[in-house]
Amino acid sequence: MLDTCHWQRSVPWLLLPALLCPSTSAASINCASEAIKSPELPGISVINLSASPTFNYSISIQAIGPATNLSNLNFCNVTVTYTHPGENDTVNTQVWLPLSGWNGRLQGTGGGGFSTGIGPGMLAPAVQQGFAAANTDGGHDPTNYFSAASWAWVSPHNVNEYLLQDFAGVSLHEMAIIAKQVVESAYGTKPKYSYWNGCSTGGRQGLMMAQRYPKDYDGILALAPAINWDSMGVGEYYSQFIMNQLNYYPPRCELDAITAAAIGACDGLDGVVDGVISLPNECHFSPYSVVGKSFSCNGANATISHNAATVVNAAWGGARNSNGSFLWYGLHQDAPLALPNNAALATTTCTTTAETNCTGAPFGPDPDWIRYFVLNDVDFDITKISHADYDWIMHLSRNRYGTIMGTADPDLSFFRAAGGKMITWHGLADQLIFPNGTVDYYKRVLERDPQAQDFYRFFEAPGTVHCAVGAGPYPETALESLMQWVEAGMTPETLATVGTNANGTEVRRNICPWPQVQTYVGGDPNVASSFVCR
DSSP states (O other): OOOHHHHHHHOTTOOOOGGGSOOTTSOOOOOSGGGSOOOOOTTOEEEEEEEEEEEEEEEEEOSSSSOEEEEEEEEEEEEEEEEOTTSOOOEEEEEEEESSOOOSEEEEEOOBTTBSOOTHHHHHHHHHTTOEEEEEOTTSOTTOTTOOTTTSEEETTEEOHHHHHIIIIIHHHHHHHHHHHHHHHHHSSOOSEEEEEEETHHHHHHHHHHHHOTTSOSEEEEESOOOSHHHHHHHTTHHHHHHHHHTOOOOHHHHHHHHHHHHHHHGGGGSOOSSOOSOGGGOOOOGGGGTTOEEEETTEEEEOOHHHHHHHHHHHHOOBOTTSOBOSOOOOTTSOSOOGGGOSTTOEEESSTTOOSEEEOOOTHHHHIIIIIISOOTTOOGGGOOHHHHHHHHHHHHHHHHHHHOOOOOOOHHHHHTTOEEEEEEETTOSSSOHHHHHHHHHHHHHHOTTGGGTEEEEEETTOBTTBOOSSOBOTTHHHHHHHHHHHOOOOSOEEEEEEOTTSOEEEEEEOBTTOOEEEOSSOTTSGGGEEEO
8 A cells, every 4th residue: 555654754865745644634625515616627518516425435346456355435426527518428527535634646547448437446546545536437338348339329330439539538638627626626725746547448548648638647657558549459359350260269278278388388488487478579489389289178188279279379479461461469478368258369158068169259349349430330240251351440440540549659748848757567468458569659659759768667567467466476566656756756767566476475576667677687586686677
């Protein structure tokens, strides 16, 4: 848990303003609708503002990082409902204000999948840490992360461009302005510092704020960002497309057997055998090398097929056009390829205990992106497309939505000029969003501004899956590092990670700013001092 007062007590050279420490003398909130001034900003019309206190709030969450149980939260729940006149939308922005112990900061929180905001799953941890916290639904149902069916079209076959713009960025900027006005009205003072915190869609949103609204936040935590959305959304479907071409849908146990073989071959490249491929770009394991090898599937013996190896090769190699040329990146070799709830890119659904008679089970947002937004045809059978069709879908997605949803503009000069700081980390075992897509973006940022590391740092996290704990230790103090950078000028030379290995032993490592990598120099591999950045 973040504790700025601990910084002040234990680190004498860190002289943060007293305002930032929770205090029983902090001004109390009159948590009533009539006591909070209605926000004002151009282009919106406020429909309603409600405010009510919430006491002893409890929630179990896993929005970012390890699962957490929170309890005994007391806050003022302010909801601002508004519309953009002429656009026929209704947007809800929530601001949760600690009833005591406010740390003087605002935290804007991000979404996931097709949800503009995750809501309580992100708001509650921020409030527990003393932040005033904000979230927006972007004008559509925030509970369905994986489908856009309820809002994608304004009428049959016609994309709701207004709600798409709300989702892409407009409502995020408005949330920042609304939240700051609500905070000032409630506490009688503006936030001293404002931060963004989001992963996946929330990571894309963070980069959108830096690119398009560079003055909204002092610090941005943009994790495993779903940038390059126009390429990524179609690229994520590529493994399923290859299955359809082959008419073969490998069961999870077959995919897991190939992944385990890759980890066995490449785990030790960094000098440590820990179940993690820390140097995936040096791993040249071929899935075809294990064709014909036996594996067990729920007690039934089977052999790895050539078709399964082809599917895995597609998942690792990334999307290619019908001529074999590069379209987009693939996953690294220790990323899970199949998971429950279609939470990986090569998942299949099987009808028998031995996992035979399987069909493709694509990651939820991808078919909706292709059908609703790219092709504008919800009845289109994407399981029947040819490779030429796939190429066209990728081209059309980029052509129509690159500037709206791509969020890949490398020009961060205005964010730099505003004094902003930003941290991105991306798990190398991410099973949904391709880590090399983030590397590609960061390279282009550095090409444009070779000194960009002065305000924006990117870290790769070996063994971390999508926004969650994997086989490797997890960078759980990234927000603290960002705050130290913004408020005390402490540039993050590493990010601390912590986890538990297969034997239950605590593991601590420091992950490195790109392009440096975590390098083992000897000693106990569970101790951070056994590694350096090179």
